[in-house]
Amino acid sequence: xxxxxxxxxxxxxxxxxxxxxxxxxxxxxxxxxxxxxxxxxxxxxxxxxxxxxxxxxxxxxxxxxxxxxxxxxxxxxxxxxxxxxxxxxxxxxxxxxxxxxxxxxxxxxxxxxxxxxxxxxxxxxxxxxxxxxxxxxxxxxxxxxxxxxxxxxxxxxxxxxxxxxxxxxxxxxxxxxxxxxxxxxxxxxxxxxxxxxxxxxxxxxxxxxxxxxxxxxxxxxxxxxxxxxxxxxxxxxxxxxxxxxxxxxxxxxxxxxxxxxxxxxxxxxxxxxxxxxxxxxxxxxxxxxxxxxxxx
Amino acid sequence: xxxxxxxxxxxxxxxxxxxxxxxxxxxxxxxxxxxxxxxxxxxxxxxxxxxxxxxxxxxxxxxxxxxxxxxxxxxxxxxxxxxxxxxxxxxxxxxxxxxxxxxxxxxxxxxxxxxxxxxxxxxxxxxxxxxxxxxxxxxxxxxxxxxxxxxxxxxxxxxxxxxxxxxxxxxxxxxxxxxxxxxxxxxxxxxxxxxxxxxxxxxxxxxxxxxxxxxxxxxxxxxxxxxxxxxxxxxxxxxxxxxxxxxxxxxxxxxxxxxxxxxxxxxxxxxxxxxxxxxxxxxxxxxxxxxxxxxxxxxxxxxxxxxxxxxxxxxxxxxxxxxxxxxxxxxxxxxxxxxxxxxxxxxxxxxxxxxxxxxxxxxxxxxxxxxxxxxxxxxxxxxxxxxxxxxxxxxxxxxxxxxxxxxxxxxxxxxxxxxxxxxxxxxx
Numbered sequence: 001x002x003x004x005x006x007x008x009x010x011x012x013x014x015x016x017x018x019x020x021x022x023x024x025x026x027x028x029x030x031x032x033x034x035x036x037x038x039x040x041x042x043x044x045x046x047x048x049x050x051x052x053x054x055x056x057x058x059x060x061x062x063x064x065x066x067x068x069x070x071x072x073x074x075x076x077x078x079x080x081x082x083x084x085x086x087x088x089x090x091x092x093x094x095x096x097x098x099x100x101x102x103x104x105x106x107x108x109x110x111x112x113x114x115x116x117x118x119x120x121x122x123x124x125x126x127x128x129x130x131x132x133x134x135x136x137x138x139x140x141x142x143x144x145x146x147x148x149x150x151x152x153x154x155x156x157x158x159x160x161x162x163x164x165x166x167x168x169x170x171x172x173x174x175x176x177x178x179x180x181x182x183x184x185x186x187x188x189x190x191x192x193x194x195x196x197x198x199x200x201x202x203x204x205x206x207x208x209x210x211x212x213x214x215x216x217x218x219x220x221x222x223x224x225x226x227x228x229x230x231x232x233x234x235x236x237x238x239x240x241x242x243x244x245x246x247x248x249x250x251x252x253x254x255x256x257x258x259x260x261x262x263x264x265x266x267x268x269x270x271x272x273x274x275x276x277x278x279x280x281x282x283x284x285x286x287x288x289x290x291x292x293x294x295x296x
Numbered sequence: 297x298x299x300x301x302x303x304x305x306x307x308x309x310x311x312x313x314x315x316x317x318x319x320x321x322x323x324x325x326x327x328x329x330x331x332x333x334x335x336x337x338x339x340x341x342x343x344x345x346x347x348x349x350x351x352x353x354x355x356x357x358x359x360x361x362x363x364x365x366x367x368x369x370x371x372x373x374x375x376x377x378x379x380x381x382x383x384x385x386x387x388x389x390x391x392x393x394x395x396x397x398x399x400x401x402x403x404x405x406x407x408x409x410x411x412x413x414x415x416x417x418x419x420x421x422x423x424x425x426x427x428x429x430x431x432x433x434x435x436x437x438x439x440x441x442x443x444x445x446x447x448x449x450x451x452x453x454x455x456x457x458x459x460x461x462x463x464x465x466x467x468x469x470x471x472x473x474x475x476x477x478x479x480x481x482x483x484x485x486x487x488x489x490x491x492x493x494x495x496x497x498x499x500x501x502x503x504x505x506x507x508x509x510x511x512x513x514x515x516x517x518x519x520x521x522x523x524x525x526x527x528x529x530x531x532x533x534x535x536x537x538x539x540x541x542x543x544x545x546x547x548x549x550x551x552x553x554x555x556x557x558x559x560x561x562x563x564x565x566x567x568x569x570x571x572x573x574x575x576x577x578x579x580x581x582x583x584x585x586x587x588x589x590x591x592x593x594x595x596x597x598x599x600x601x602x603x604x605x606x607x608x609x610x611x612x613x614x615x616x617x618x619x620x621x622x623x624x625x626x627x628x629x630x631x632x633x634x635x636x637x638x639x640x641x642x643x644x645x646x647x648x649x650x651x652x653x654x655x656x657x658x659x660x661x662x663x664x665x666x667x668x669x670x671x672x673x674x675x676x677x678x679x680x681x682x683x684x685x686x687x688x689x690x691x692x693x694x695x696x697x698x699x700x701x702x703x704x705x706x707x708x709x710x711x712x713x714x715x716x717x718x719x720x721x722x723x724x
């Protein structure tokens with residue numbers, strides 16, 4: 001490895017300029033990652049008890065009626081529905097917003113971006129009250145429209161709670177996908193559509209043979225970023241249901257939080273977090289294998 | 297000569313002034329508490345702090361608020377980073393964890409035995425682990441049932457002794473009051489949330505059926521009664537209040553402490569399992585209810601049950617690494633002196649912990665506290681083990697929630713809860 005002194009001047013200064021950012025990344029990301037990995041081999045309360053237990057924490061999280069394994073399945077279910085909904089909704093809205101003759105296009109774009117600007121905490125609390133069984137405005141509207149006779153206990157039933165957190169996550173997250181796809185649509189050469197029109201292609205053919213293939217790299221990037229983001233999401237589910245009722249919405253981030261901060265079993269929580277890290281790493285590697293160098 | 301003596305005078309004066317400033321320089325005591333985020337507790341506490349700082353100008357109190365349900369995630373986090381405040385809240389469900397982590401001073405080294413003997417000893421024992429007094433009691437909130445005196449009088453009802461009588465009353469008070477065909481008032485505000493607010497209340501209802509979620513057997517080992525007939529009866533009765541009798545508003549699993557107070561304050565429910573601290577919160581939300589709230593001890597199961605209460609002592613621990621233990625002790629003593637404790641009780645309903653004050657007419661003769669005063673006669677301690685919080689905030693709430701949503705039968709839920717508790721006992 002070349003020493004810093006033997007590098008060309010412009011290379012040397014490049015490394016010097018990225019050094020502060022690298023240091024911050026190292027302190028804020030690399031160090032906690034390695035420390036968490038280290039803790040996972042101990043039974044510890046991080047203060048006065050450090051018992052080296054080798055792989056016992058990893059074995060425990062997969063043994064018996066494992067809450068962690070159940071939370072992985074819930075997370076997979078939650079993430080799949082949310083990400084798919086984001087892609088479908090984002091794509092649909094982006095195609096509509098990309099139409100040249102759409103009136104008030106800028107106004108619609110601004111309105112559709114609004115959910116993205118709210119902090120997740122605010123979003124969770126807002127929708128939690130909207131869906132509240134007793135006082136929620138959603139039940140009120142449904143009853144006034146005679147769609148339901150009795151109040152629906154959205155957050156007190158397993159399916160209802162899962163639906164509500166998914167809905168909230170979809171509402172919060174679709175603008176990012178919308179923006180990414182819209183940018184991708186606007187980079188597709190207009191000539192391709194003209195040629196398709198000349199050749200007699202209809203709207204569906206144009207969409208499936210021109211639009212989607214040209215959006216492939218954007219869709220893949222959106223898919224991967226969205227999957228990793230929502231797989232480990234915490235605020236929305238915690239504030240709305242705390243993982244309940246029972247374990248209906250007990251995603252993996254909540255299971256880890258409860259293991260750490262309610263049971264004070266930091267070793268086991270760290271082991272769970274390491275597993276989640278490798279799951280997210282696996283997703284990233286799948287992305288890398290699906291996308292070519294040219295597309296990157 | 298005259299100039300030199302003038303200089304001496306000026307220098308001497310400067311030194312004197314500097315010395316005076318240094319000797320009265322205020323010490324800042326950091327205190328973390330959860331009651332200051334609630335109302336009217338905040339107003340009462342600020343008044344007490346003001347009084348303390350007037351009497352002790354050399355001590356400034358820096359009060360930090362944290363919601364109760366988040367406090368015990370925050371305290372260990374601060375402890376691991378060495379950023380614990382000088383004084384912080386401590387309750388019986390986490391005192392075992394404090395001992396395990398070594399983050400609470402043994403107050404026998406800070407206060408005299410005579411002073412500690414002046415506390416209600418049940419209250420003190422709730423903050424004591426293996427003989428070590430790990431927190432200074434501030435107030436107690438013995439659990440009972442708050443109820444609407446006016447609605448009871450309307451219907452000619454009297455406070456129940458048994459859960460069967462309680463259910464009859466709840467049925468009687470569940471009705472459509474405005475004739476629109478929908479029930480708009482329910483007998484009971486059930487806290488079935490998956491947190492300490494729901495779990496702690498369920499534990500006390502559970503015990504009134506004759507079983508214990510965790511207890512020491514004759515061999516000195518911890519055992520659980522969750523999967524005994526008494527335990528299963530408790531689960532069945534509690535969950536059927538919603539699933540069968542429907543004396544509970546829809547969505548009980550969304551109801552934690554704040555939501556239940558709202559239900560009482562908005563005239564939606566007639567009864568609520570809670571402590572005297574809720575009276576102030578309800579009246580704060582709806583001043584028209586002043587004088588209309590009463591209390592009675594938790595009913596008991598007809599067969600083999602007993603009245604139960606828990607004092608739910610709330611106290612303050614002193615950080616072992618704090619260099620202001622003397623100031624902390626001064627402040628904690630001030631919190632529970634006669635004037636402060638009676639002001640606190642008058643404004644919030646939370647009851648004093650000093651024996652003399654508990655017997656005072658100001659506490660004993662308050663009609664809204666009468667039921668809680670009676671409940672104190674049935675007080676029993678909760679176990680102070682490090683894993684108790686998991687039982688209270690996770691295992692038991694998961695069990696009753698699984699029954700309510702129909703995911704498990706009573707037997708299945710009780711068996712699963714028993715497995716998890718036994719696993720915890722064995723791990724520790």
